[in-house]
């Protein structure tokens with residue numbers, strides 16, 4: 686079974702972070718392991734607080750899993766501080782894991798800040814250069830290219846500027862744009878490739894970024910080449926948003942069961958052959 690690692694924060698509400706990552710990996714049939722960088726007290730209404738895990742314990746988690754399991758891909762999500770980013774980069778280099786997907790999480794969809802400001806430079810200078818693909822949303826792409834959030838700029842310009850930071854591919858997500866199409870743009874340094882799907886009219890998009898990046902990491906682990914991996918992940922996130930998951934009172938998470946409703950029948954009592962004496 687292919688193994689995939691997520692290095693990210695915990696979302697107690699189960700919609701984003703580590704929890705969304707492991708659900709996504711399971712849905713794609715890969716084995717998901719996790720290194721937790723921060724523990725958030727969070728629900729569908731927002732982030733009520735968080736604490737980072739000590740550098741020592743982040744390093745120990747990384748050594749534990751990287752020395753034992755064999756990862757075909759990994760993703761990073763909430764890394765919170767420069768010090769955590771540095772230890773993550775050191776360990777990825779030490780254990781030489783390929784197929785790094787970097788989701789440069791900065792702010793939760795609720796508006797709560799999840800990354801220290803000085804850590805933005807560390808992401809740019811140390812993490813992005815070792816990434817196979819980075820998956821910033823529109824605002825993250827603007828911040829990483831030194832722009833203000835209000836500035837009007839095309840996905841093409843953002844993607845080509847970000848590519849110069851040294852990653853192999855840039856996928857700028859257009860989820861926060863308006864219009865009938867949710868358009869993401871991939872750039873490999875030469876060509877732009879669009880991934881478009883219908884925009885679903887909903888506020889329940891908690892965890893979309895975590896889910897998409899985990900889906901890409903899972904599909905890279907399954908040996909799909911990058912465009913196919915993104916295409917499959919885009920289909921997954923679109924269906925998961927469409928199905929939704931009305932679990933809380935705020936912005937609800939996506940539904941990881943969207944594609945698998947029919948498989949429930951396999952586990953129903955009528956389909957199980959039990960020997961009773």
Ligand SMILES: Nc1ncnc2c1ncn2[C@@H]1O[C@H](COP(=O)(O)OP(=O)(O)OP(=O)(O)O)[C@@H](O)[C@H]1O
Nearest residue numbers: 794822858859860861867883884885892893894895
């Ligand atoms: N309403 C929507 N309908 C269809 N697709 C969407 C919608 N919102 C986001 N997406 C898609 O979901 C994926 C994640 O994009 P988004 O821009 O929301 O990332 P993000 O802001 O990092 O996510 P998050 O809100 O979890 O931080 C992209 O493929 C995007 O196009």
Ligand SMILES: Cc1ncc(COP(=O)(O)O)c(N)n1
Nearest residue numbers: 694695701702793794891892
């Ligand atoms: C631990 C953690 N990681 C990432 C996000 C971003 O996800 P979203 O923007 O959907 O809130 C989050 N809210 N919490």
